[in-house]
Amino acid sequence: MKVHEAIGRALADQGAQTIFGVLGDANLFFMDSFVRHGGGRFVSASNEAGATLMAIGHAAVSGQVGVATVTLGPGVSNTVSALLEGVRGNVPLVLLAGDTGDDERDEISRLMQREMITVTGAGFEQVRSPATVFEDVSMAFWRARVERRPVALNIRRDFQWADIDYQRVVRRLPEERALVPNGPDLEEALGIVASAKRPLVLAGRGVVATSAAAAVAKFARRIEAPLATTMKAKDLFHGDPDNLGVFGTMSHPGSVDAILASDCVIAFGAGLNHYTTSKGVFLRGKRVVQVNRSSHEIGRFAQPTVGMVGDPELTAALLTEWLDTAEIPPSGFTRELHAEGRLGSATAAQARSFDDNSPVDLAEALCRINRVFPKNRIVITDGGRFLSRAWMDIDVFDPRYFVYTLNYGSIGMGLPEAVGAAMACADRPALLVTGDGGFMLGGLAEFSTAVRHGCDLVVVVCNDSSYGAEDVQLTNRGMDPSIARFSWPDFAPVAVALGGQGVTVRTMGDLQSALDAIEARQGPLLIDLKLDPDTVPPLGH
Numbered sequence: 001m002k003v004h005e006a007i008g009r010a011l012a013d014q015g016a017q018t019i020f021g022v023l024g025d026a027n028l029f030f031m032d033s034f035v036r037h038g039g040g041r042f043v044s045a046s047n048e049a050g051a052t053l054m055a056i057g058h059a060a061v062s063g064q065v066g067v068a069t070v071t072l073g074p075g076v077s078n079t080v081s082a083l084l085e086g087v088r089g090n091v092p093l094v095l096l097a098g099d100t101g102d103d104e105r106d107e108i109s110r111l112m113q114r115e116m117i118t119v120t121g122a123g124f125e126q127v128r129s130p131a132t133v134f135e136d137v138s139m140a141f142w143r144a145r146v147e148r149r150p151v152a153l154n155i156r157r158d159f160q161w162a163d164i165d166y167q168r169v170v171r172r173l174p175e176e177r178a179l180v181p182n183g184p185d186l187e188e189a190l191g192i193v194a195s196a197k198r199p200l201v202l203a204g205r206g207v208v209a210t211s212a213a214a215a216v217a218k219f220a221r222r223i224e225a226p227l228a229t230t231m232k233a234k235d236l237f238h239g240d241p242d243n244l245g246v247f248g249t250m251s252h253p254g255s256v257d258a259i260l261a262s263d264c265v266i267a268f269g270a271g272l273n274h275y276t277t278s279k280g281v282f283l284r285g286k287r288v289v290q291v292n293r294s295s296h297e298i299g300r301f302a303q304p305t306v307g308m309v310g311d312p313e314l315t316a317a318l319l320t321e322w323l324d325t326a327e328i329p330p331s332g333f334t335r336e337l338h339a340e341g342r343l344g345s346a347t348a349a350q351a352r353s354f355d356d357n358s359p360v361d362l363a364e365a366l367c368r369i370n371r372v373f374p375k376n377r378i379v380i381t382d383g384g385r386f387l388s389r390a391w392m393d394i395d396v397f398d399p400r401y402f403v404y405t406l407n408y409g410s411i412g413m414g415l416p417e418a419v420g421a422a423m424a425c426a427d428r429p430a431l432l433v434t435g436d437g438g439f440m441l442g443g444l445a446e447f448s449t450a451v452r453h454g455c456d457l458v459v460v461v462c463n464d465s466s467y468g469a470e471d472v473q474l475t476n477r478g479m480d481p482s483i484a485r486f487s488w489p490d491f492a493p494v495a496v497a498l499g500g501q502g503v504t505v506r507t508m509g510d511l512q513s514a515l516d517a518i519e520a521r522q523g524p525l526l527i528d529l530k531l532d533p534d535t536v537p538p539l540g541h
Helices: 003-013 028-036 048-062 082-090 113-118 129-145 184-195 210-223 254-262 312-325 334-338 362-372 387-393 414-426 435-454 467-476 491-497 508-519
Strands: 020-021 039-043 066-070 094-101 124-125 150-156 199-202 227-229 244-245 264-268 287-292 306-309 379-380 402-404 428-437 457-463 501-505 525-530
Touching: 003 028, 020 028, 020 048, 020 379, 020 414, 028 039, 039 435, 048 066, 048 082, 048 094, 048 402, 048 414, 082 150, 082 287, 082 379, 094 113, 113 124, 113 150, 124 129, 124 244, 129 150, 150 525, 184 264, 184 287, 184 306, 184 312, 199 210, 210 227, 210 264, 210 312, 227 402, 244 254, 244 428, 254 264, 254 387, 287 312, 362 457, 362 508, 362 525, 379 414, 402 414, 414 428, 414 435, 414 457, 435 457, 457 491, 491 501, 501 508, 508 525
Parallel strands: 020 039, 020 066, 066 094, 094 150, 124 150, 199 227, 199 264, 227 244, 264 287, 287 306, 379 402, 379 428, 428 457, 457 525, 501 525
Antiparallel strands: none
């Protein structure tokens, strides 16, 4: 077979089933082989950054290695911000990048692709020769899985028509054993937990498995500690009467008092970055026990009183067992909080009534959308000043299906990642909350991709006709914010023109038509919430 045919077969051997990309002459033929001979699905994106972000969104909810492909030169350089998002988010991803041959020195699109890719922190593998193609493809996938980051596989186009014999090469992954802590760290942690008067249990993304969450919740009940999560583990304990919700800068006001009153935090699978700790305020004066699977995750951001390297599920069970053996009495903290009315209702959103002619209230609009949207949902959020309301008012129900798109801090990554997530779980409807700036920056073109591929996706655009965060900064300094304000086109008719559905919401009375459209949706639906830029609450409110 030809090398381009071999690549198509090798990709299928690695378990690749869906690849997102933009075609060019350097990746055209091996993608054709992947679809024709490898039985795979190719999802054509509108631009290379979008394709890479779709692979990130797909990986986030599928648990598999995401795969994207781009052509040489500009195709590669267009992926830089997306690769940074994948690197910062520890996303296993393989980027199949076509490249020029060594003798194409005058090619107008020639680029030093290794340097362009590795500056992002992504890994790089080269197809060294036609004879090594199976080994090189296998190595790229192995590294992406083991290193948990994007790895680019660079493929020269002049190699692709060489002849080669097929061979199946799949690298075996090393076994990851679940560790249970032992020794002085465990003893010190037990002493801290046993003596705590107002302990609080915090769960991060490392506790999203159902069995792990159950073990952590059982431990919290044993010591009578309220439960909280990081943003990436949002709603892990949804419905639990002892749930405080998110711990950090996005905490509900009703939860902050309980967090500040605690004297000890036991964190499982959480990194404790400055957003989670509210820049250290939420840990001040408390003893902290941090449990993570690897040592490099302990003390990376906040220094704990004691850190334990161990599996969160097994460690929580071990702590519970030792407390029972030693007959340590529970703290009584949750009983105290319930008696004071500071637990249980702290995260509940209160329904409000509005006149039909009232301007759109962002919080109430999101709450009503939250109530009608199916619970077996995938939730994706883009960046903007609307974000705190989205995180507070949109329930996730299962954090395995919550896609966080701000690892690199860029707006505009939400819609492409939503497309990838929706295609990974076609049986689950996807809900994206984005801003008008993010939608125009990275969403408009890829909305057409969602239409072309029939995604069950609802896009809620929080449209204040501005770059909201910049608008706030100018306004707070008494400056004219007009430079950060825009006259965008009406998004709903644009969505219809692209083949989807669209509803414009200018007043609270218009909102019912959007709720009806959610229930009757057929394909991608865009809801344009028209907001007054002078009344949208700033981030964190």
